[in-house]
Amino acid sequence: MRPTGAPRWAGALTAAGLVLAVAGCSPGSPGDRAAAPGPVPAVVTAQVSHVLTAVGQVDPAALDGRFGGAELDVRRAAVAVRAQVPTAPEPAPLAGRVLMTAVPPTGEWPRWFVTALEPGGGAVPQVVVLEQAGPRDPYRAVAAAAVLPGASLPELARDGETAEPLAADAAGLLATPADALSGYADVLTRGDEAPAAASTVDDALRTQVLSEQQAERDGVSQFVEYTAAHAPREGAVWSLRTADGGALVLGVLSGTRSFTPRGVGVSQTLPPDLAALAGRSDAPDGLEVRTAEVVVLHVPAAGAAARVSLVAGARGTTGVEVR
Amino acid sequence: MSGGDAAVLPPVETRRDARPARGVRGARPRTGLRGRWVAALAVVLLLTGALLATVARPAREARATVPTAGSAPLLVLDASVLGGLDGRDGAVAVRATGSGPVLVATGTAADVSAWADGAATTTVTAADTAGSLTASTSQGEAQVPDPAGSDLWTAQATGTGSAELTTELTTELSTELTTGAPLAVLVAADGATPAPTAVELVWTERPVPLVAWVLLGAGALLGLLAGRRPPRREPVVVVLPVTGPVAARSPGPRPPVREASADADDTEPVLLRRPRGSDRRSPR
Numbered sequence: 115m116r117p118t119g120a121p122r123w124a125g126a127l128t129a130a131g132l133v134l135a136v137a138g139c140s141p142g143s144p145g146d147r148a149a150a151p152g153p154v155p156a157v158v159t160a161q162v163s164h165v166l167t168a169v170g171q172v173d174p175a176a177l178d179g180r181f182g183g184a185e186l187d188v189r190r191a192a193v194a195v196r197a198q199v200p201t202a203p204e205p206a207p208l209a210g211r212v213l214m215t216a217v218p219p220t221g222e223w224p225r226w227f228v229t230a231l232e233p234g235g236g237a238v239p240q241v242v243v244l245e246q247a248g249p250r251d252p253y254r255a256v257a258a259a260a261v262l263p264g265a266s267l268p269e270l271a272r273d274g275e276t277a278e279p280l281a282a283d284a285a286g287l288l289a290t291p292a293d294a295l296s297g298y299a300d301v302l303t304r305g306d307e308a309p310a311a312a313s314t315v316d317d318a319l320r321t322q323v324l325s326e327q328q329a330e331r332d333g334v335s336q337f338v339e340y341t342a343a344h345a346p347r348e349g350a351v352w353s354l355r356t357a358d359g360g361a362l363v364l365g366v367l368s369g370t371r372s373f374t375p376r377g378v379g380v381s382q383t384l385p386p387d388l389a390a391l392a393g394r395s396d397a398p399d400g401l402e403v404r405t406a407e408v409v410v411l412h413v414p415a416a417g418a419a420a421r422v423s424l425v426a427g428a429r430g431t432t433g434v435e436v437r
Numbered sequence: 438m439s440g441g442d443a444a445v446l447p448p449v450e451t452r453r454d455a456r457p458a459r460g461v462r463g464a465r466p467r468t469g470l471r472g473r474w475v476a477a478l479a480v481v482l483l484l485t486g487a488l489l490a491t492v493a494r495p496a497r498e499a500r501a502t503v504p505t506a507g508s509a510p511l512l513v514l515d516a517s518v519l520g521g522l523d524g525r526d527g528a529v530a531v532r533a534t535g536s537g538p539v540l541v542a543t544g545t546a547a548d549v550s551a552w553a554d555g556a557a558t559t560t561v562t563a564a565d566t567a568g569s570l571t572a573s574t575s576q577g578e579a580q581v582p583d584p585a586g587s588d589l590w591t592a593q594a595t596g597t598g599s600a601e602l603t604t605e606l607t608t609e610l611s612t613e614l615t616t617g618a619p620l621a622v623l624v625a626a627d628g629a630t631p632a633p634t635a636v637e638l639v640w641t642e643r644p645v646p647l648v649a650w651v652l653l654g655a656g657a658l659l660g661l662l663a664g665r666r667p668p669r670r671e672p673v674v675v676v677l678p679v680t681g682p683v684a685a686r687s688p689g690p691r692p693p694v695r696e697a698s699a700d701a702d703d704t705e706p707v708l709l710r711r712p713r714g715s716d717r718r719s720p721r
Contacts, residue, residue, distance in 0.1 A: 154545065154618040158591055165588050220545070220618070246588060249551035250581075253588050 152274020153219035156246075157227060157253075162215055165244060165253040166229065170209030182245065183256030183350060184366040184406035188430030191391055195431075198390035208242055208255055210234055216270050216277035216354055223248045226256075226352055228277075228364065230267060241267065241410050241426045243352050243364050257350065257366050259408040259426035262318055267425055268362055268412050271355040280353035280361050287361050287413045288313065291353040292346070294413045294422055295365040299344040302367065302407065310422070319407070319427035323369075330371065338382065338400070339374040344407065359415035362425075369405035369429075373397070384434070392434040399437040406432050476663035482656030489649035496643045505634035507574035509557035510581050512632040516546040516619035517563040518570065529640040533624045534599040535633030540585045541602040542593035546621040552589055553623070556581045559632065581628040590623070599633075 157165070172180040177189055192205040210233035217227040226245040233240065243257040261267065271278050282292040289297060289310075297310030305311065305324050314320075327342040334340055350366035373382060375398070382397045389395040410426035489495075503514065512533075519529065531541050544552070557577040564571045585595050594602035602622070625632045 157588070160591055161588055220547070223551075249548065249554070249589060250584075250587065 153276045155217040155275045156220045156225045157217055158275075159215075162212075162217070162227070162229070166209070166212065166231075168252070169242075169244070169255050170207050172207070178254075180252060180254055181256075182247075182254035184347060184408060184430075184432065185255045185258055187432035188406055191430065191432050195387045195390045199386045202387060202390075206233065206237070208240060208258055210237075210240070213239055214267065214270075217275065218279040218354075219273075219276045223251075225253075227253075228352065228354065228362075230261070238263075241364065245352075257352075257364060257408045259364075259410050259428040261426045262424060265317075265423075265425040267410075268360070269357040270362065271357050278355035280355055282351050282353065284353065284361065286359070286416050288416055288418065288420075288422060289413055291351055291361055291363040291365070291413065294361075294363050294411050295346045295351055295367070295409070298409055298411060298422070298424070299346055299367045302344040302369070303342065313421050315421050315423040317424040317427070319409070319424055319429065323407070323429065327371070334373060334382075337376055337380045339372070339376055341372045342369070344369045347406070356412065358418075360418065360420075361413045363409075363411045363413050365409055365411070367407040367409060369407055371403045371405070372400070373402075374400040384436075387431070388434045391431065392436045394436060397436040401437060402435045403431065404433045404435070406430055472663050475659050479656045479659035479663055482652045482659060484656075486649045486652030486654075486656055489652065490645045494643045494649075495646060496641050499640055499642045501570060501638040503561050503570055503634075503636035503638070504572045507557070507559050507572075508579075508631040509559045509574050509577075510579065510625060510628050510630065510632055511553050511556050511584070512559045512561065512624040512634070512636065513549055513553055514561045514622035514624070514636075514638075516621050518561055518638070519620055519622070520563065528603050529638055530601050530603045531622050531624070532599065532601045532637045532639060533633040534635040535626055536598070537630060538583075538585070538595065538597055538627045539600040539633050540583075540593060540595050540623070540625045540627075541600045542584065542587070542590040542623045542625075543602065543604055543620050544587075544589045544591055544623065545618040547618070548589040549621040549623050552584060552587060561636075583628045584623060584625050585627070591620070 169180045174193065177193070178186055181189055189205050192202070195202045196204060208231060210231040213230040213232050215227065215229045218225070224245050224247050226243060229242050229244065231240045231242060238260040241259050241261060242255050244253040245256045246253045280291060283290045287294070294310075297308070298314060300308040301311050301314055301320060302323050323344075331340045331342075344367045347366040347368045352364045354362045356362050375382070380398075382401065384392055384395050384397060384401070388401075388403060392401065406429070408426075408428045409424055412423050412425050414420040414422070503512070514531070533539050533541050542549075555577050557575060557579055559572050559574045561570050561572045563569070584590075585593065587593075592602060592604060594600045604620075624636055
């Protein structure tokens, strides 16, 4: 029998492979960590789950534990109304299947991240901003908006596990995030007369707010001076770069509708929900109704053919002030 | 059985040339059998060594006790502590024992530091790579809010009297896509009372045992020996004439008659093997 070289080479190769395999298994070898480096997110998945669970199970008696900003104002008002008006709708918990989470890189406080939740049961998905004021503070839901019918959230630019936050004055967009927000507030205030109206796609929230204001003005203008104004709420703008080079701008607008009698003897009776908030049912010297509008705008990149469009929005009463 | 070898052979009887030559068995196969045994032994040694170095690697428990110091409400094991265990296999358990509520939490070193900022804190650092720990206490708030449940913690364990948090032994906040944030551990009671001072790190070491390296080395050595190709031997076909001794026809070296005689008969040609080149001494 003539000896062949193949089995010997196979044996030698096996031996070499075994030695290499063992060497590869030894601790501390460079192959232990295969993860690609990327920015460290402000929160990892386990923390997001912890936060969202806490937000979804918040104690109604301690709303400020997990709600803040406009969301806390709206929920507190809703609780106050419901205490007086049992038929008033109960604020829905912010819970559901997580459709999307966008976490900026870790950094100084306040920190924030955005998530989209699908409550289930046919309810509309909610876009939620959660903010942490300081290291010892919890993340609180500070803004929530419902995705508009037919709209979808634009895809976000990602770097590893993080999303790219943009400053309120970030350039390279059709409008800076701050300008886009104030422009939309102006559209809600003045309608088509607003300069930003032409560069903003019409949407359901805008139609509802403008028609409601028009109806109120028409109803009371004979005896009451009526004004309605919207302006960005201080410190409530969060922006993320989208994959198309634009931005997803989340912000809160403060709305104020003012009713001032034109003369003596004009009495205004408040509807039950506003009376519950005002603590009285009449307003002889006028009143102001305050609202919060949460808007989620897609702002295209500069030079793009598209216009600013609202992808999610919500509106809630935050308070009534009787003069 | 090259033609060159045959050319220098003595004349052969043509009548027998057409008959197939028969091989002489025994000489070469004895060497191959030994080689196979050596190769098999090498594989066994390598496999045993590989098993001991991988799945069958023996485990041993290692401990480090955190030195007690001060009455600060927070105790922080900084990134150097878990970093000092880097490269060791498996998970590490941080056990804290106190008299009331006990919290053990992990977070990025920056986040733990941010939470503890301003508070009196006992910070434990690794003094050297041998696992010895040192502690120092900073001045600050003697009472802080309860750190349990903070959103900054990537993991936490709470208990009454004691708490134990087992975490993957890694120095960094590491997820599928991200690395780079060193981890620290926070130990506290409820923020209002001093942090537990009985804190212990327990981890499992699974070093590759020496015997595994010895087996692998021996196996590799034997594998190399078994893989060595012996001097090549070309079979030389010699067809012996029916009559007369081979030596009478050839002045070359005497043919290995002893091997050939095993199954030779005087009337049959036989195949003989000779080392390559042994026939080169025949006169030209």
